Structure formats: C-alpha cells, structure tokens
Amino acid sequence: PEMVKEKLSVAYEMIAKMPESWLREVPYAAEIATLLALEESKEEGYEKAEELLVYALDHFMRTPNTYYIAGGVAVRTGRPRLALEFYDQCLNFQDCVLVVPIEDGLADFASWHAIGAAWSELGFDDRGLEYLEATFLKKPEYLPGVLGLSSQYLKKNDPAKAIAVLSYHL
Numbered sequence: 001p002e003m004v005k006e007k008l009s010v011a012y013e014m015i016a017k018m019p020e021s022w023l024r025e026v027p028y029a030a031e032i033a034t035l036l037a038l039e040e041s042k043e044e045g046y047e048k049a050e051e052l053l054v055y056a057l058d059h060f061m062r063t064p065n066t067y068y069i070a071g072g073v074a075v076r077t078g079r080p081r082l083a084l085e086f087y088d089q090c091l092n093f094q095d096c097v098l099v100v101p102i103e104d105g106l107a108d109f110a111s112w113h114a115i116g117a118a119w120s121e122l123g124f125d126d127r128g129l130e131y132l133e134a135t136f137l138k139k140p141e142y143l144p145g146v147l148g149l150s151s152q153y154l155k156k157n158d159p160a161k162a163i164a165v166l167s168y169h170l
Helices: 002-016 020-025 029-043 044-057 064-076 080-089 109-121 125-138 141-153 159-169
Strands: none
Touching: 002 029, 020 125, 029 064, 044 064, 044 159, 064 080, 064 141, 080 109, 109 125, 109 141, 125 141, 141 159
C-alpha cells in the first residue's frame, strides 16, 4: 500500500503542475486523485482524501468513480446528506460513454445501495428500503445490496423477507 500511495502521489503531483487549462483534458487525472483519496481513506486520512476529491471534482474530468468515493468519505465522516448528493451525481452517468472505465454499477445499482444506506442512516428507513429493494431487483447477486436489504428487513422485524432475500442470493 505504501508503494501504491507513493506512485499515485508522484503521478498526482505531475498532473497538478500542468497548466490549469489542460487539467480537464487529462483523462485519468481524476482517477489518480480518486485512487489516492481511497488509499488515504483506508488509513482514515479523511481530511486529505476529501481535499483530493474536492480538487479532482473542481479541476479534472468528472467521473462516477470520484463521486462514489467522495460519497464514501462523506459517510465515514458522519455526513450522510452530503453522501446522498455525491451518490446522486453517480446516477447522472447512466448510459454515458466515458473515457475512463468505471466500476460496475456505479451509475445505478451500487449507488442505489449507497443511497438506501444513507437514507436509513438519516432515519428514513422506508425511503432507504425502496432503494435497497431496487438494488436487489436490478442486481440480486450484488452482495452488499443483499446484505443491506436483508439487514433492513430484520430491522423492520420481518425475518421471513430477510431469509427470502438471503436464500434467493445463495
């Protein structure tokens, strides 16, 4: 992890030295900043991660990867409402052709799951459940969605539905 972080830091510094007018044209600039932010957040360096993500969103080509990781950092720092905004931005990339590859589901089911979890964290369990059910319908093999939905059913004291979701997945 240290070597990865070191290499990403060197690449990020090289990109940051480019003229401002070029920054949005460098296809992988946001990805480098996002991966570096992810490495920082793994070590609970949320302040540095947030700084990298804000810079990436302000200066580089925007991608759902950056918004999704920004949402994760917002959740981990106790700001689920901000996370909702970031995850919602991911949905704007549905059916878009991008220069960079994105993680499967960031423009739909993975973000729906994250939105559902954020709504639940805010105390809006029914609204969260809607997103978690949509996630399961779209991608029943998506394990975080399965676990989130079954947990939500258990929270609502409906173990039969929780078992049904888990059984279907297995």
